Amino acid sequence: MRLLWAFARPYSKVLVSALLLSLLVSAMALATPLVTQWVLETVAVGGSLRDPVLVLIALLILGAVVSWFQWVMLGKLAEDVVYDARRAMITRYLGARVFDLGRRGPGQLVTRVTSDTLLLNEAASNSIVGLVNRSIMVLGSLALMATLDLVLLGTTLASVLLVGLVFVVLMPQISRVEERSQASLGDLGEELTGTMRAIKTVKSSTAEARSFAELMRHVGESRRWSLKSVRIQAAAWTIGMAGVNAAVIAVLALGAYRVSTGEMTVSVLVAFLLYVWGLAGPVLELTEDLTALQSGLAAAARIGQIQELPVESELSDVSIVPATQPVEEDAQRRQDLPAPGAGSEPPAGWDGPALEFQGVTAGYGADLDPAVIDLDLAIPPRGHIALVGTSGAGKTTVLSLMQRFLEPSAGTLRLFGTPYAELSHAEVRGALAYVEQETPLVPGTLRENLLFSNPAASDQAVAEVLERLRLAEKVSSLPEGLDTRLTETNLSGGQRQRVALARALLAAPRILLLDEATAQIDGITEAAVHRTIRDHATRASVITVAHRLSTVIDADRILVMHAGRIIAAGTHAELLRHNALYQDLVGSLGLGPGSGAPRL
Template identity: 40%
Template sequence: MPTAPLALLGHLRPQRGRMTAGVLLGLLGSVMGLAQPLAAKQVMDDMGRGAPAYGPVIVLSVLVAAGGILAGLGHYLLDRSAESVVCTARRRLIDRLLALRVPVVERTEPGDLISRVTSDTALLRQSAPQAVSAAVTGSLITLATVVMMGLLDAVLLGVTLGVIAFVGIAVAAVAPRIGRATRHTQEAVGRMGAALERALGAFRTIKASGAERQEARALHVAAEHARRTGVRAAAWEAVSATLSAVVVQVCFLVVLGVGGARVTSGAIGVSTLVAFLLYLFALAPRIGQLVEGVVQFQIGSAAAARIREVESLDVENPEAENPEAASPEAEGAHRGRDGGPVRAEAGPLPAGVAFRDVCFAYRPGLPRVHHRVSFSIPGGGLTAFVGPSGTGKTTVFSLIERFYDPDAGQVLLDGKDLRQWPLAELRAAIGYVEQDTPVLAGTLRENLTLGAVDATDEELRRALRLVRLDGLTDRLPHGLDTEVGHRGSRLSGGERQRVAIARALLRGPRLLLLDEATSQLDAASEAALRDTITDIAGRITVLAVAHRLSTVTTADRIVVMEAGRVRAVGTHTELLGTDALYRELATTQLLDARPTPSRTALT
């Protein structure tokens, strides 16, 4: 992985043309500034001889005005380049974050990732122009100033160079500490963002639990840690700034004393001393600029290194084509303008799913969730997955979506291993409704068309009718364009579930995965949605995880899971007579009124 300075230069490289123009304009402005002390010396010499000084005064005025204008233009170009650098970095980070593999995101704090897109990239904006300007303009103008000072008086130049050398040694010692302190500060800010995101993500739970003070204390600890690291970074920056400021003042006093003695001895004239001091005054901010440039380069490098860490995380490649991959959906569907599936006349062909001896654990060292899970589901119909919590039912869906890959065994869609499918094509064939049915901030239309941007209003209305939400748009003040609030807070739990199902159906999937899709519906809505799912299952394959068995009693097949294994497969009626666990679940939920012996006695 590139070092931090190289990572920063990588971000600046695309803007090298505009930055070069900005640097050149700033350089021209600075060159005109270099000529000003000579013009001032000429004015003093003319006045000392009693000659008119109109010409030199006019030249001096032109130099001041032109130098200021050119320097301002250069500064604008550098700042504009910095904004482009930040925008490009943020776009790359956003693309990278959304392409990350699910396991990577689940083991990383979201707040820390967000801080890298926001605060770390902002440091690039702050450091880029200063670092570039100091590296080029500051260095060249400092060198030119030193040359001009040498032409005026070599002795005074020697005194000045001694002071500059001292500043350089001091800055070289301090700069690495500034970079490390800045990195620690950004990491602390990231941890604070993660803690805040955690609290806001469970805001109602915190309120209901009366845990505001408890969470506030945790956030205060994170904020205090960020403050301490920020103070440490500020202290090293202050040391750097103080060294440059104090040394420049000492330099002025030493030059003034030595120069005064040389004027008294007649070695140089007063006008030469004045011109040298003017160059010294011009040199002081250049030294400060160089010091600040080094500081900003260290800050920018630390930020670029954190950005580079995100860019090195594992990502999916939805567009990658496997030479063995087929396109089974091409027989029954064609692609939309946005790459999503659009139903052909006959509709998409239902997908068949099979697991063959699948073993899986979420991370090395953790217990396995699946132990040689095997089952086969033909295309079409409704298949339900039931069993106690923690038996691996939701994991089945995560493996089908390829959020994870099995540690052993195969997951097949239409007889092909999922790893032989391009991810974009695989997921275009699948509609997935998660257990917590996320609804995004934005309008109802934006939520429904997520992944189906070409859907027409008629298609939206049809999908809403299917999930019994057609009356919702009539009640909303702006219909489909009504804001639903953060995470759908302006919708009920049942409405959020049905919005998620309608969103999945709009994509025209060949396989629909429903993870507890009716858990927040009342009895009437559940019955209506059950009829809808039964109708959908007549045209595509539907897999449903259910704890409420009332939603799946009419399923074509039911897969009973226990302890990460498939225990039994059959219809509701078959399983009541053959599987003790299923019978116990059914009895608990009053689906079987017959007296049932205990599971222990049956097994």
């Protein structure tokens, strides 16, 4: 409820205005039976119907106008709530720590932003106003009934209290079932996302039937919980309607008897019946509002889990608190963020290491063994360093520490002599550029991918790097050149790797990190890539996690890792002569002694 109110609170004035309009509509609805009684009494005495009919017409027109304004106001409020919720979650996603975010599947994260926010919007806008308004409508009707006939009021109250008791019992069940339904929907999104990413593997393995069965299992689970929610809601609606109808029958029977005995007039009975019939709408709408509120509370609970994601730094530490003027605040926030590369230049006259590890220990959980242990490492401001070792040696962990994707549990990292703790994440990453082994493409065109790390790069710089990486011919063959929107099919794996490398080079980083950036590239193209990397290494640091012998031979210095530690360092020739593990690693490629050992 606190989170739900957090999204509604910035729009409290709108909520109050909508509530006042809603109450005005309710007041006019409550006045209608009294005016009807006026009409009947006027007919009974043979008076003029002009005034009561004009009042009825005025109530009709005014009610329609006020209702229109209320609907528009609540519709805008609902969209604002959705905007704020999505903005807050996306901000938290982008500011979260990489590995903490990775523990939640992308399907679950997407579901929070898409379907959960839609449930939240109804609860935070229409349901809040509707609950208050409909409750006042019911209480107002009962109060006016009391002025007409207390005996019939008692009969009506018995039905209303029965309906209220049913709501108290059923509504919490709806909340629990809706939460399970949304969780099942998130599981479906997770499974479908993974299947679509691996669609080639699915088809090549002729596993379509198995994938279909697994996906439909999640579809069926979501349907099962949704149907359970439908049955509970149907019970609430049915009992609510039955209660109102029972009240109408009881009032009609008892009222007719009282009219026959002269205890009340026909006009009073008609007015009372109109109020009882009028209760049907508010009671059933209360059911709908309470159902929507319970669904919204379930969605709010799932959205609230996003608040548990740890953020990286003060620049990304944005809690899920909506902005009253989100667009303007977002624009201001973008202006406040440091520019790419800001704070990444070494101090004037600096001649020390570009990046330094001092006694660094780090891991991926308190209950897991450290991935690197007491690591000391100094990266020179220029040159090419290669990290080699068997799987699990800690190579990728070193790159993650450099980029602050992972924080050390002990020891210190320094960038140009400044401890990481004194730098923001943006300042650290401004000195780095990273090329992943998977080389994912960012959504958008080829130009947007190339300029993603440095939007200010010139057309000439783009053309030069495309030429050096042998991509110029491919670009010219695309239907819209650099403005072609990239898909999984219009670039090969090797071309995607070169696009990622081009993006990193256009950022002009002081430290270039490569996680086997040539794994999918042919020999001729690889030579061009290595020339480009060697050229960059003459003026900056290049650090490579290496799995290919060609990358190792090119490096100025090779660091051999084993069990989270650096056990040897030297050139290819030196290590081949003096280090047994390195000999085994090279031998695993069939190019030296020790054949049969693990790959690099």
